[in-house]
Amino acid sequence: MTTLAQPRLRIDWLGIAFAILLSAAIILPLLVVATWAFTEVWRYPNVIPQQFGLRFWGATLNRSDVWSALTLSLQLSTVVTLLSAAICLPAAYAFARLSFPGRSILFFSFLAGHAFPKFGLLIAIAAIFLQLNLIGTFWGVVLIQLVGTLLFMIWIPVAAFQGVDRRMEEAARDVGASPLRVFWSITLPQAGPTIAAAVLLSFVGTFYETEGAWLIGAPGIRTMPVLMISFINNQMVVQYGAVLSLILWVPSFIALMFARRVIGGGAFARGFGG
Amino acid sequence: MSVLNISNVSKVFPGGTVAVDNFSLEVADGELVCLLGPSGSGKSTLLRMVGGFEEPSSGLITIDGEDITHLPAEKRPTGMVFQSHALWTHMNVFKNLAFGLKLRRLPADEIKRRVEGVLELVGLGGYGTRHVTQLSGGQQQRVALARSLVLEPKILLLDEPFASLDQHLRERLREEVRDIQQRLKITTLFVTHGQDEALSMADRVVVMRDGKIEQADRPDVVYREPRTPFVAGFIGTMNLLEGTVANGVFNRAGFSFPLPVADGPAILAIRPEALDLAAVSENGQAKVHRVTDYGTHGLVDLELPDATRLKASVAHPDMFKTGQSVALTPRAIAAYRDHALIHKS
Numbered sequence: 001m002t003t004l005a006q007p008r009l010r011i012d013w014l015g016i017a018f019a020i021l022l023s024a025a026i027i028l029p030l031l032v033v034a035t036w037a038f039t040e041v042w043r044y045p046n047v048i049p050q051q052f053g054l055r056f057w058g059a060t061l062n063r064s065d066v067w068s069a070l071t072l073s074l075q076l077s078t079v080v081t082l083l084s085a086a087i088c089l090p091a092a093y094a095f096a097r098l099s100f101p102g103r104s105i106l107f108f109s110f111l112a113g114h115a116f117p118k119f120g121l122l123i124a125i126a127a128i129f130l131q132l133n134l135i136g137t138f139w140g141v142v143l144i145q146l147v148g149t150l151l152f153m154i155w156i157p158v159a160a161f162q163g164v165d166r167r168m169e170e171a172a173r174d175v176g177a178s179p180l181r182v183f184w185s186i187t188l189p190q191a192g193p194t195i196a197a198a199v200l201l202s203f204v205g206t207f208y209e210t211e212g213a214w215l216i217g218a219p220g221i222r223t224m225p226v227l228m229i230s231f232i233n234n235q236m237v238v239q240y241g242a243v244l245s246l247i248l249w250v251p252s253f254i255a256l257m258f259a260r261r262v263i264g265g266g267a268f269a270r271g272f273g274g
Numbered sequence: 275m276s277v278l279n280i281s282n283v284s285k286v287f288p289g290g291t292v293a294v295d296n297f298s299l300e301v302a303d304g305e306l307v308c309l310l311g312p313s314g315s316g317k318s319t320l321l322r323m324v325g326g327f328e329e330p331s332s333g334l335i336t337i338d339g340e341d342i343t344h345l346p347a348e349k350r351p352t353g354m355v356f357q358s359h360a361l362w363t364h365m366n367v368f369k370n371l372a373f374g375l376k377l378r379r380l381p382a383d384e385i386k387r388r389v390e391g392v393l394e395l396v397g398l399g400g401y402g403t404r405h406v407t408q409l410s411g412g413q414q415q416r417v418a419l420a421r422s423l424v425l426e427p428k429i430l431l432l433d434e435p436f437a438s439l440d441q442h443l444r445e446r447l448r449e450e451v452r453d454i455q456q457r458l459k460i461t462t463l464f465v466t467h468g469q470d471e472a473l474s475m476a477d478r479v480v481v482m483r484d485g486k487i488e489q490a491d492r493p494d495v496v497y498r499e500p501r502t503p504f505v506a507g508f509i510g511t512m513n514l515l516e517g518t519v520a521n522g523v524f525n526r527a528g529f530s531f532p533l534p535v536a537d538g539p540a541i542l543a544i545r546p547e548a549l550d551l552a553a554v555s556e557n558g559q560a561k562v563h564r565v566t567d568y569g570t571h572g573l574v575d576l577e578l579p580d581a582t583r584l585k586a587s588v589a590h591p592d593m594f595k596t597g598q599s600v601a602l603t604p605r606a607i608a609a610y611r612d613h614a615l616i617h618k619s
Contacts, residue, residue, distance in 0.1 A: 167360035173347040174354045175374030189364045
């Protein structure tokens with residue numbers, strides 16, 4: 001039997017309510033911070049600032065410590081991400097494609113760094129670094145931040161490599177491609193979007209990493225987030241913090257745009273086994 | 275053009291499983307040979323050894339007399355079509371086909387000419403710019419075939435290429451593949467577990483079991499003269515009756531048939547279409563268990579007194595009904611003892 005009645009399009013009010021609530025929870029604080037960054041005078045009980053202006057932008061951007069922190073942060077994130085990719089991607093390929101003794105124990109050991117309270121771990125590491133004269137050095141911070149990226153850079157690419165159909169690789173061998181060529185032309189492009197997601201996550205994650213950078217890097221190494229903490233702690237001018245946090249949005253904004261263009265939402269989900 | 279020779283090839287997997295056991299086969303120039311067998315019979319492993327994806331534990335594989343046993347896959351003049359098509363989903367159809375040609379450093383216009391030619395051949399002219407994920411299952415498998423053919427391999431290897439397609443499409447594609455194979459006169463080794471596929475396409479069918487050849491013959495010979503009870507049971511529908519021979523008569527649960535062989539155990543093989551039935555009022559050798567009417571013919575399930583089941587193909591199924599007693603008259607039989615044919619009539 002056939003029915004002519006169209007199934008009525010139901011409006012999912014609950015879903016819409018959740019969406020609005022979530023958006024508000026995310027966007028409202030951002031909006032407040034953004035407003036503060038362009039505010040010169042904003043006194044209670046006004047809802048809108050009395051005076052807008054770029055004075056604090058000038059003041060913030062004229063500080064040399066902001067620029068040196070930004071350069072340092074970018075350098076750190078780049079070095080950590082590249083090192084992490086160089087170490088983790090071959091390791092991830094090995095985890096995905098080879099079997100060796102202790103494979104699963106090693107694999108799960110990468111979770112360990114995230115399974116325990118981080119600060120305690122950091123203090124223990126700091127004690128070791130103190131002996132090695134790594135405290136307050138660039139490479140000390142690189143090392144500690146590298147540890148933080150391992151989980152993303154191993155687990156997500158492993159899933160990506162495992163997701164590549166072996167027959168595709170064999171088919172490439174069959175038409176005459178060497179193993180290296182197969183990896184370059186077939187495996188990597190197939191796993192590429194998901195691996196790009198992992199690289200992005202680890203870059204952004206490293207850029208915003210604070211605890212390790214502060215504990216190991218202080219006082220010689222001041223990254224952007226560390227600088228921001230000192231701004232907030234030492235000066236009761238809200239605008240400095242607001243301007244700085246707006247500057248800090250830039251890398252995540254670029255990363256997001258890049259992610260949308262190159263990856264598409266599916267790759268993140270696939271990386272997490274979704 | 276090209277002859278494939280496999281001699282005394284064995285494959286033992288690390289766990290000790292013997293997948294292919296001292297296997298020898300020659301595929302003549304332009305011949306299409308089907309490796310047919312149940313899963314685990316070693317047919318795919320054998321094909322993968324020819325393609326260079328598994329290393330033989332021992333033995334020799336040659337193409338036109340040239341030893342390729344230990345060459346890596348990329349150095350072999352073989353082209354393989356995989357079961358899951360294995361097309362590269364990050365490339366369009368043209369790039370999939372051009373990849374191998376580019377590796378051979380052919381000029382761009384030559385690549386274009388050859389890709390377009392092979393697309394015409396598989397009936398997909400003008401599909402070059404399509405993305406492979408936009409194609410239907412049958413089209414994807416055609417592209418996979420084209421990807422192998424465009425490199426003009428000496429030996430074409432097909433690993434259950436139609437397994438993921440529906441029945442209708444499978445039948446059409448196997449005709450197409452057979453046509454193309456005959457037009458190009460390309461030496462082909464084809465793996466399947468579907469007997470229809472093997473019987474309808476192959477010049478020669480090699481029935482495999484436990485890594486060994488059970489029988490290698492023309493399809494009609496394999497069907498009509500299976501040399502072992504395994505082949506008899508594997509190809510087509512076959513009634514296999516285990517019984518004993520005494521004084522020149524085979525006997526199984528009240529069913530007897532003259533069999534002029536030495537006394538001892540025997541397996542009697544009767545095709546359903548070679549088993550005549552006659553309805554009798556009583557004292558028949560079997561009872562009708564079920565009658566299925568297929569329109570063109572009927573199939574009668576029979577039961578011997580010891581509950582052994584037999585099948586008989588009949589022209590007029592309405593003459594029989596469940597519970598009825600019937601007399602059995604086999605028109606043609608084959609008898610086996612110790613896995614070998616001992617008698618045929």
